[in-house]
Amino acid sequence: SLERVIVTLRITVIGTGYLGATHAACMAELGFDVLGVDIDERKIEQLAAGQLPFHEPGLPELLKKHTASGKLRFTTSFEEAGAWGDVHFIGVGTPQKPGGYGADIRYVDAAALSLAQHITKDALIVGKSTVPVGTARRLACLVQEKHTGPGTIRFAWNPEFLREGFAVKNTISPDRLVIGIEDRDLDAEAILREVYASQLAAETPMIFTDYETAELVKVAANAFLATKISFINAFSEVTEFVGGDIRTLADAIGHDARIGRRFLNAGVGFGGGCLPKDIRALQARVSELGLDRTMRFLTEVDEINLRRRDRVVALTEEILGRLNGATVGILGVAFKPDSDDVRDSPALDVAARLFNAGANVNVYDPQGNANAAKRFPRLNYVDSVPAAVRDAHVVILLTEWQEFKNLHPEDLNGLVANKIIIDGRNVLNVQEWEDADWTIAALGRKFEPSRE
Numbered sequence: 001s002l003e004r005v006i007v008t009l010r011i012t013v014i015g016t017g018y019l020g021a022t023h024a025a026c027m028a029e030l031g032f033d034v035l036g037v038d039i040d041e042r043k044i045e046q047l048a049a050g051q052l053p054f055h056e057p058g059l060p061e062l063l064k065k066h067t068a069s070g071k072l073r074f075t076t077s078f079e080e081a082g083a084w085g086d087v088h089f090i091g092v093g094t095p096q097k098p099g100g101y102g103a104d105i106r107y108v109d110a111a112a113l114s115l116a117q118h119i120t121k122d123a124l125i126v127g128k129s130t131v132p133v134g135t136a137r138r139l140a141c142l143v144q145e146k147h148t149g150p151g152t153i154r155f156a157w158n159p160e161f162l163r164e165g166f167a168v169k170n171t172i173s174p175d176r177l178v179i180g181i182e183d184r185d186l187d188a189e190a191i192l193r194e195v196y197a198s199q200l201a202a203e204t205p206m207i208f209t210d211y212e213t214a215e216l217v218k219v220a221a222n223a224f225l226a227t228k229i230s231f232i233n234a235f236s237e238v239t240e241f242v243g244g245d246i247r248t249l250a251d252a253i254g255h256d257a258r259i260g261r262r263f264l265n266a267g268v269g270f271g272g273g274c275l276p277k278d279i280r281a282l283q284a285r286v287s288e289l290g291l292d293r294t295m296r297f298l299t300e301v302d303e304i305n306l307r308r309r310d311r312v313v314a315l316t317e318e319i320l321g322r323l324n325g326a327t328v329g330i331l332g333v334a335f336k337p338d339s340d341d342v343r344d345s346p347a348l349d350v351a352a353r354l355f356n357a358g359a360n361v362n363v364y365d366p367q368g369n370a371n372a373a374k375r376f377p378r379l380n381y382v383d384s385v386p387a388a389v390r391d392a393h394v395v396i397l398l399t400e401w402q403e404f405k406n407l408h409p410e411d412l413n414g415l416v417a418n419k420i421i422i423d424g425r426n427v428l429n430v431q432e433w434e435d436a437d438w439t440i441a442a443l444g445r446k447f448e449p450s451r452e
């Protein structure tokens, strides 16, 4: 069992979204007493009742177990949190600013301020949200300024690297822990070594550094991953033009250990609540600092990524002749598999654009339908692959759920109007579909209808 016998630290987690709810439940699983805090009353009610408001494998079980045992509680009261907690993690949202590229850090500021005003004993505040470089140092000062109660507040920044779909595993056994602290703040370091004792025992690399490095590690990692995806997708634009096989290209360069095969999957591109906004926020932040050219390559990374969505729409139109009145079966609407998250989802974007061009769009996602329906209610959301592809003039696979990777032509034969499929994630066996008389178009492959 992961539980430790002697537990002293009381942990609060401010913000109980994807990051915070996961962190809170995992900290309880590691043996700590945990209090989750959010300003969203409905979310707190649901969580307190042991119900997870989003999809994340393995998390509902932990939430049920520890809300039942009493190790994990939820509140909307900062007063309660400030009086109770020894370590306060901040995991509130840092979305893209409306109308700009920068990150909207008002929620982080508000959370830090609320803590400062309500902490009444020695405590460590640990920022986890993804923030523009400079935020931690500013907040560390702000917190000292606004704290008038008894006790000393220490401040650290510990960016989160979890991936949705693997969030529990990534939290219990992260690849590394990065912690920014004030120069020689050995107390903060000691407390965090205790919080992460089980990870340390498992030999997780734990990197103590300054605030700025810690903040930058997070955005550097995301910028690198986004660049890797857009790198292969740029080559897709070439192979679509000259012919060639993007998957073989990725496999071949991926054998070079310096490059590596992961994150080289050509397709409709990245999305979600992190990569797109994080590369934009990084550009905005370095520009603010006067380094206008430094991250300009990320503009290209972003544009290559968004052009993939254009490509799917254009390919659909090219195949069908016209979009108006066509019936399209969309498989997948979450931004990636094993998630119900549709924030900046390439799949939802493509589906919405086909709809806006006059197509009848049927959508099926194993988990994402409900969130997608909130954002774009006018699509026809259905609850199975057969319902999505029925009478479709074209089927478009946009999220690589295992259920879709396992599809075979015979699963769809007899349902569709045309045997045409667009593989937006390069996960289907082209030969198999062609042998079954399907027209299959994939991103990164030249589409030659005349060959049919």
Ligand code: NAD
Pocket: 014, 015, 016, 017, 018, 019, 020, 037, 038, 039, 040, 043, 091, 092, 093, 094, 107, 108, 110, 111, 128, 129, 130, 131, 160, 161, 162, 163, 164, 273, 274
């Ligand atoms: P989210 O939108 O799912 O959750 C944010 C939560 O914060 C919401 O429940 C909101 O009600 C709450 N909140 C806002 N202001 C608050 C306040 N003043 N006090 C208390 N709660 C408040 O967002 P998320 O996906 O969990 O992301 C949170 C942060 O973690 C972001 O900075 C994000 O970039 C970062 N991050 C996310 C992931 C991920 O996979 N989702 C991974 C790594 C890092």
